[in-house]
Amino acid sequence: MKGGGYYSQRTRGAKDVIDNASEMLVEAADAIDLPDKGRAIVLADFGAADGGTSESALRKCIERVRMRFSDAQIQISYTDLPSNDFSALFKNLLGFGSLTANTYLTDIENVYVNACGIGFHKQLLPDASLDIGFSATAMHYISEKPGPIENHVHMVGASSNTLTAYAAQAQKNWNDLLLARANELRPNGQLVMLNFGIDEEGRYLGHTGGVNMFDTFANLWTQMRDEGVISSDEFINTAFPQYYRTVEEFCAPFKNEDSLVYQAGLRLISARTGVVKCPYRKAYDESDGTMSAREFAQSYIPTLRSWSEAVFLNGLDDARPLEQRHLIVDDFYKRYEDRVASDPDGHAMDYVHCYLAVRKIADQS
Ligand SMILES: C[S@@+](CC[C@H](N)C(=O)[O-])C[C@H]1O[C@@H](n2cnc3c(N)ncnc32)[C@H](O)[C@@H]1O
Secondary structure, eight states: OOTTTHHHHTOHHHHHHHHHTHHHHHHHHHHSOOOOTTOOEEEEEETOTTSTTTHHHHHHHHHHHHHHSTTOOEEEEEEOOTTSOHHHHHHHHHTOSSSOSOOHHHHSTTEEEEEEOSOTTSOOSOTTOEEEEEEESOTTBOSSOOSOOTTOSSGGGOOHHHHHHHHHHHHHHHHHHHHHHHHHEEEEEEEEEEEEEEOTTSOBTTBSSSSOHHHHHHHHHHHHHHTTSSOHHHHHTOOOSBOOEEHHHHHHHHHOTTSHHHHTTEEEEEEEEEEEOOHHHHHHHTTTTSSOHHHHHHHHHHHHHHHHHHHHHHHSOTTSOHHHHHHHHHHHHHHHHHHHHHOOTTOOOOEEEEEEEEEEOSOOO
């Protein structure tokens, strides 16, 4: 993600997704067991970015935990990749980042935070130490790309063999990360996971009936290749390390009693899909013509850029000076902005998620 607090400032939709699902965290807080004497209640946010989007939902969860266990110390572990801007995260939590001055950390006593910069496909916390694991809009990232994607930049536009390879990688990663969480969870601990995916109607991020966002990315990148702005190798080198799972793919390890995940004691409490409307599109539609198409484009493109820019930058040849790579990527997003400004119809990044609640059973015998 783009650092320096840019992520939370430009990602209102991701915060809406979490805020709308905050009741799931409160329900998880209602379900966990009394901590053993002298032991803290441990919460973790897996793939937290700068922590800004989850702060208010975690506050609700912490308040409920505190209501149930008034003396308990509460620890929140934030995890993300080593490249994450953890400095922005701590500034946000201390109230002197780009967000609000009051956070759960500034307002609630006996709450402790720490961070881990290791990917969530591995176990990150000691066995049976985690009470509530949370993750939003992060577990669609796969640990490695199984290969290039012909004529596209995302698996949603991949052809059969490539798609099969991405699906296999995603299945392995899903099993690995669930097994890691199974080890970390205490008996009766809970997982709340809000994951990008493909819903029952085939919808996914930026593809809910209007202009397909990932096709637009691919189309503009192709245009730049055909004009010679980027090379064919750079085009091929550009692919999102992501996979959007279907509900069936999310639920498969919980439904098969022989799966390692099931054997490790994880049980599905609920799974549902939901669409959260693009807030930038909504503001434009509700502006009754006071917002111009250009103003809409200028408000909309930064939210795409906040999470996609690194993929296009990394696709470019290292031999190019860094400044040149940035200019190419600026050009790419300017083309996207111009396209939206010239014909805004159908452009929106609606969020499509699969909302999963999972518990670790207390007794596997
Ligand atoms: C779109 S952001 C979501 C951030 C935040 N959870 C939210 O919902 O607004 C995805 C985050 O997942 C992180 N991420 C990607 N792969 C990861 C991995 N293997 N382990 C941990 N975090 C990962 C990214 O670095 C990024 O911060």
